[in-house]
Amino acid sequence: MAETSTQTRTRRTAKLTAGRLYQNRWMLAAAILAVLAVRLFGGASGGFTAATIVALVLVALIAPRTPAARRMAEASARVERSPLDRLSGEKLAAAVAEPLIIFGRDGTVVHANEAAETAFGAIRPPLPVLLKFRAPEMQALIEAVLGGEGTAQTADYVERVPFERVYRVTASAVGRGTGLFVLAFKDQSEARRIDRMRADFIANASHELRTPLASIAGFVETLRGPARNDPNARDQFLQIMQNQTGRMARLIDDLLSLSRLEMKPYLKPGVRVDLRQTVEAVIDSLAPLAAGTGVVIERDFAEGPLEVHGDRDELFQVFQNLLENACKYGQSGGRVVMSMRRSTEGGEPEIEVTVRDFGPGIPDEHIPRVTERFYRVDVETSRAHKGTGLGLSIVKHILTRHGARLSIRSKLGEGSAFTVHFPVA
Ligand code: ADP
Numbered sequence: 001m002a003e004t005s006t007q008t009r010t011r012r013t014a015k016l017t018a019g020r021l022y023q024n025r026w027m028l029a030a031a032i033l034a035v036l037a038v039r040l041f042g043g044a045s046g047g048f049t050a051a052t053i054v055a056l057v058l059v060a061l062i063a064p065r066t067p068a069a070r071r072m073a074e075a076s077a078r079v080e081r082s083p084l085d086r087l088s089g090e091k092l093a094a095a096v097a098e099p100l101i102i103f104g105r106d107g108t109v110v111h112a113n114e115a116a117e118t119a120f121g122a123i124r125p126p127l128p129v130l131l132k133f134r135a136p137e138m139q140a141l142i143e144a145v146l147g148g149e150g151t152a153q154t155a156d157y158v159e160r161v162p163f164e165r166v167y168r169v170t171a172s173a174v175g176r177g178t179g180l181f182v183l184a185f186k187d188q189s190e191a192r193r194i195d196r197m198r199a200d201f202i203a204n205a206s207h208e209l210r211t212p213l214a215s216i217a218g219f220v221e222t223l224r225g226p227a228r229n230d231p232n233a234r235d236q237f238l239q240i241m242q243n244q245t246g247r248m249a250r251l252i253d254d255l256l257s258l259s260r261l262e263m264k265p266y267l268k269p270g271v272r273v274d275l276r277q278t279v280e281a282v283i284d285s286l287a288p289l290a291a292g293t294g295v296v297i298e299r300d301f302a303e304g305p306l307e308v309h310g311d312r313d314e315l316f317q318v319f320q321n322l323l324e325n326a327c328k329y330g331q332s333g334g335r336v337v338m339s340m341r342r343s344t345e346g347g348e349p350e351i352e353v354t355v356r357d358f359g360p361g362i363p364d365e366h367i368p369r370v371t372e373r374f375y376r377v378d379v380e381t382s383r384a385h386k387g388t389g390l391g392l393s394i395v396k397h398i399l400t401r402h403g404a405r406l407s408i409r410s411k412l413g414e415g416s417a418f419t420v421h422f423p424v425a
Pocket of ligand 1: 325326329330371375376377382386387389391
């Protein structure tokens, strides 16, 4: 329960009284002994003795403090001072994870924390800050804070060595009249990178939608104009328009899938999924595509249960994307092998599901990038196969949610193998 102010006051007075008595304890003890001795040997009355002892206690309470007592009291007050008062600027700067530089009114460095030295190299007193940061925006910032009575100023600063980083820098005075100023750096590089990625993504998605839309608009115009009375052209154009709307619909479906996955990236999927059953269902669903591309799908499944914890629909989508790609891009190989096995090769026990095709393969330099959104090795081939460029990034998102990973091996002219590694709990 919270203490009332009266209770607090009473507690403080009691502490003070006890403190005073303790400080004067030897003097008090000697005096009381003397009084008792007078009573014992001198025959003083009980009333007199008691009154004398009470008087002595009162004297002990109001007696002025000796220098030693004062020193003791001051020392204990120091101990009781708030931890914040005892904190040195250096310690405070060291506790800040971002770069921090303290400088004086003459513009020379007083202290730089470890993060600042890691980010900008050695910054030792009395180095002039203007010499360390020569970029015009930093010079203007430092001069403004020195000349403007310490009002906080901010600027964006790009450090290019050893690699590019963007900082939002705030320059301000440390308290009033200390003659000290501080430069606080906030690394904005990651936020900028995410902004750029988002802008690129929107530009790519708009471009992907705009192309079929422009084609549909063009055909509508032709159908209303020159081809108005041409039944052959009309049928042909309507077919193209239907294909283009299909392309837009696929793109929107993939964009929605990605956005749904991004909204719940850490949701732990829970039910047991039988991988054998799921992969069989995927093979069945793609039988028409395999037949259409002349690809034979072979199975190579290990014996025994092959189960993982996860979301069956999402895992279905993973194998569907991988098998569809193998049938489309590896068509020339004429066959695709779906294999499943248990492995401990990576150290930890895993279940590996591999989709292997015998097509043209993927050049090495493209392999690390094929899971990026809208990245295609060859845009025209992808479009011809109704690709959106989002399939593998959806696969990657789903696998991350499942604590699984994708590895890609490929050899030009021999085909590609996409392997999903599931940890076995
Ligand atoms: P898309 O919708 O274009 O198929 P994906 O994200 O599924 O998009 O794949 C990205 C790109 O990776 C494809 O455009 C293709 O160039 C390449 N790719 C994917 N799978 C294979 C494969 N089995 N063989 C060769 N290239 C492939």
